[in-house]
Amino acid sequence: MNQKISNSYIIAVGFMLFSLFFGAGNLIFPAMMGQEAGTNVWLATAGFIATGVGLPLLGVIALGISGKNDLQSLASRVHPMFGIAFTVILYLSIGPLFAIPRTGTVSYEIGIKPFLPESWGTIGLLVFTIIFFAITAYFSLNSSKIVDIVGKYLTPILLLFILILIGVAFMNPIGSFQAPAENYLSDSFFNGFKEGYLTMDALAAFVFGIIVIDAVRSKGAQTKKAIMISVTKAGLIAAGLLAVIYSSLAFIGASSVSGLGSLDNGGAVLSGVSSHYFGSFGGVLLSLIVLAACLTTSIGLISSCATYFTKLMPNISYNRFVIIFSVFSAGIANFGLSQLISISIPVLTAIYPLAIVLMLLTFLHPLFNGKKEVYQISMLLTFIVSLFDGLNAAGLKVSAVNDFFANILPLHSVGLGWVAPAIIGAILGIVIGLFKRGNAGEKEQEKQTI
Numbered sequence: 001m002n003q004k005i006s007n008s009y010i011i012a013v014g015f016m017l018f019s020l021f022f023g024a025g026n027l028i029f030p031a032m033m034g035q036e037a038g039t040n041v042w043l044a045t046a047g048f049i050a051t052g053v054g055l056p057l058l059g060v061i062a063l064g065i066s067g068k069n070d071l072q073s074l075a076s077r078v079h080p081m082f083g084i085a086f087t088v089i090l091y092l093s094i095g096p097l098f099a100i101p102r103t104g105t106v107s108y109e110i111g112i113k114p115f116l117p118e119s120w121g122t123i124g125l126l127v128f129t130i131i132f133f134a135i136t137a138y139f140s141l142n143s144s145k146i147v148d149i150v151g152k153y154l155t156p157i158l159l160l161f162i163l164i165l166i167g168v169a170f171m172n173p174i175g176s177f178q179a180p181a182e183n184y185l186s187d188s189f190f191n192g193f194k195e196g197y198l199t200m201d202a203l204a205a206f207v208f209g210i211i212v213i214d215a216v217r218s219k220g221a222q223t224k225k226a227i228m229i230s231v232t233k234a235g236l237i238a239a240g241l242l243a244v245i246y247s248s249l250a251f252i253g254a255s256s257v258s259g260l261g262s263l264d265n266g267g268a269v270l271s272g273v274s275s276h277y278f279g280s281f282g283g284v285l286l287s288l289i290v291l292a293a294c295l296t297t298s299i300g301l302i303s304s305c306a307t308y309f310t311k312l313m314p315n316i317s318y319n320r321f322v323i324i325f326s327v328f329s330a331g332i333a334n335f336g337l338s339q340l341i342s343i344s345i346p347v348l349t350a351i352y353p354l355a356i357v358l359m360l361l362t363f364l365h366p367l368f369n370g371k372k373e374v375y376q377i378s379m380l381l382t383f384i385v386s387l388f389d390g391l392n393a394a395g396l397k398v399s400a401v402n403d404f405f406a407n408i409l410p411l412h413s414v415g416l417g418w419v420a421p422a423i424i425g426a427i428l429g430i431v432i433g434l435f436k437r438g439n440a441g442e443k444e445q446e447k448q449t450i
Contacts, residue, residue: 010237031266055205059206378422
């Protein structure tokens with residue numbers, strides 16, 4: 001029986017979802033984009049919001065309307081084996097292999113390392129990651145309280161720190177917008193669109209969406225409609241917060257160039273802005289923002305990964321998986337941020353389009369009556385293109401294939417070459433599905449005649 005969920009709880013869930021999405025990368029990327037976009041910042045920001053906010057929101061809602069309990073059952077609409085393989089790869093990618101260790105390394109690089117002597121580099125990272133993932137494990141082992149821990153406490157602290165920085169920057173901008181960098185002179189929207197990919201939140205939406213669904217179910221939402229409404233409300237709260245903060249950070253980046261010059265990365269931009277406004281205290285403020293952002297994301301990812309792999313391998317308990325992933329992530333984090341990013345980009349480049357297409361097909365599911373052919377052919381053609389995009393990102397370029405794709409695929413030059421194959425695959429799937437149904441009807445008539 002459905003119970004009405006209070007607005008205060010929905011708001012807490014929305015805050016929790018925002019905080020789970022909002023890691024340190026989400027701070028860095030829009031600030032750097034703002035520096036490069038200059039006077040074209042708002043067009044670039046619109047593109048960034050489309051992928052950095054719109055796609056994660058759609059992903060969470062897609063899980064809500066699908067009626068599925070997890071990503072594996074949703075991906076199994078393609079094929080049961082694909083459902084397992086895709087889900088395992090996605091969880092490992094945004095979990096213990098890449099994203100979770102990155103929360104520790106980013107926290108250290110931006111929040112702790114500036115305050116330590118240079119000689120402490122290696123040992124400092126080791127000690128910090130042990131402490132960081134011990135805290136993550138503690139909160140993850142209390143997963144039943146994750147809404148209270150993250151939504152009611154950590155998120156307001158994170159928002160407070162960010163709003164202090166944003167408020168001061170808006171009241172007293174460092175300077176005026178400058179001319180855009182070369183890569184933002186044209187196609188600013190599409191460049192911002194691709195920058196939004198770097199958040200990887202469209203992938204995380206399939207993971208965090210499960211936490212939201214479980215949270216609203218625990219408060220009495222049982223029917224598909226009730227779950228969808230509650231999930232959508234929470235998703236809109238998270239999306240609204242993300243959009244406001246991304247826009248504000250892009251503004252901060254764009255207005256900082258005249259005073260700070262063109263910097264190498266978003267971390268340097270935020271560090272420079274913080275120091276400009278708050279002096280030495282600025283470094284402390286930025287550290288608190290980064291630590292809070294990374295910790296909340298790490299807790300969400302560890303909890304989600306442990307929950308999924310416990311279902312996949314029930315002989316290993318949730319608590320044991322939390323410990324395994326925390327220890328493993330601490331070890332991987334010590335390879336360093338640059339290594340983690342360079343290794344993760346090819347894998348994420350290959351699977352990101354698959355996640356987007358699966359998400360969109362979930363919304364369109366009723367229109368083609370859920371025909372497997374639509375899922376299978378659309379996903380297959382998408383994967384063929386995204387696989388070579390991933391190989392390109394890894395430096396393993398196949399020139400003949402790249403030239404072929406560049407000549408026949410629209411938007412290939414802006415990294416969206418998979419869009420046309422996905423659409424063509426869906427149309428072919430519909431046609432084949434109708435053909436099969438037609439043949440089945442003819443055979444049935446023949447049987448009746450005989």
